[in-house]
Amino acid sequence: MGEQTDAGAREEFHESAADGAADGAADGVAAAVAARVEGAVAARSCGQAVLCCDRRHLAEVGRVLRDEHAFTSCVDVTAVDHLLDADRWVPPGIVPERFEVVANFLSHPRNLRLRVIVEVPEDDPVVPSLTGVFPGTAFAEREVFDLFGIRFEGHPDLTRILMPDDWDGHPLRKDAPPARIPVTFKAAGGPR
């Protein structure tokens, strides 16, 4: 416990198996994929296997995981806006950007989990869609598009899913303040 400020301590924390249940097999998969895909880096985070790669390769990594490593499901796709903590820790060789898209893969037959993280720049928030490999990510990618404004290339139906269709902006971005909604009835001049 305690505040961790210096980068070395953070790195150590990331590399240590916090829960003691380090599963070497998932690390092996991460290393194998990292060796195949250009610019990909295998890392550990709190004892879990993580693969960081270039965003252009996300769908390709999904395909490799499904076809060669028996990863049967993509259980979750989400994103993080790092606007306010730009100095965060990232594995060496990865350039931090404002957004991160995070996909969690699960292999039922091998009982492994692997998390793939790609950095997405603010000025060109586009990522290849995983729907061609795992159709179940369709809803999740729509949610990320809706709440973060990250577009998924090749998604069959990239529309807003949670917010109204005419909503302006993307609420889960850090520069979208909560509880600020444009006034609906401007014409009616109230008492104030």
Added chain:
Amino acid sequence: MTVDPPVGADLEAIEEERLERQTDEGAQELRSTRELVLTGAPWPEAADPGETMVVNMGPQHPSTHGVLRVMMELEGEVVLRAKPVIGYLHTGMEKTGEELTYVQGGTNVTRMDYASCLSNELVYSLAVERLCGLEIPPRATWARMMLVELQRMASHLLFQATNGMDIGAVSMMLYGWREREEVLRLLERITGLRMNHNFIRVGGIAADLPDGWQEATLAVCDRVEAGVREYDALLSENPIWLERTVGVGVITTAEALALGVSGPILRSTGYPWDLRRAQPYLAYDEVDFDVIHTTNGDCYDRYRIRLQEILESARIVRQCVERMPDGDYRSQDKKVTPPPRARIDESMEALIHHFKLFTEGFGVPAGETYVAIESPRGEIGCYLVADGTSRPVRMHIRGPSFYNLQVMEPMMRGHLVADAVAVISSVDPIMGEVDR
């Protein structure tokens, strides 16, 4: 343990076994026309495109479990295609989660899946604890397990009630609610609230189990088990019930896996995948229970699985009552756990500590993690990103219902509108968790 763990299970063998055991020819035929979801093949066209009609079911409809809206294109009474439309209950809970400290976060997540609140609290607490590297005392672990299993019973009883009501067995609704109320009454006695308990907290549970909890818990188990036997006698061989559910809404293992489906829906296709068994958390590797699975993947199987799982949960609860360890019910880490009430009266430091903990919260080391557990509806996951302060950078809940909803589309295709109601019901979505 009568069921083999799914590790290394062979998908093709499961599919073959399932096809062998599948006797309903109608269901067979239906499945063969549905390669589509996986291959992205176009939807079947209506014989006469001018004769189809788009009907909106919901968001205000008694059988859509809250505010789900399903757009259905119908030809006569047959559903050609269906599209679930969600977002009517969106309250921005993930955004709220970024504004709240880790101490306050529990009250937020517990309102997501309001039929199994304790699962949400548990997955959130486990994620924070993993980031902190916090050890949980055994009594807290076992109490958590018992509470979550009680909640699973309540949640599945709720399913039995609403499923019965949707399909037309209205008396089932009354019976299901009756037994669920018993479980909720017990949870109220233990946690103080019927729902949205905020009882499982980072570091353990909020309070020790009350006096006489063993007898009360066992009495509830008896009551629920008797209830389940009653439902079984009422429905399981009821010809009307069979007519409405057998062969309706069939889904295969491959489809379910590709769509990210988990929980009873995945197990109904013949794949015995249960995170409690496959990736044990809490003390699930120390208790005896079976992973219930069936092979047909239809509405009847999903009803059957949930019915049986109530009994399995009762079995786990009984073991928890028997083996509940003594000791602390929460971690003694002063950074996370507030001082006991009595200390505040006599110690200035304790008062300050208490105040700081509830105003400022505690800092969590920078890092990110994904933790998944088995909720009554499937895999509920929490993706948490911390930056060293007392509020998360990102708090994302992977709701099982959100993914399970996608399966409605292939399940409904080619069925009647009345069967669509059975399908929605058997998916058992909780919209609070879908929209978050």
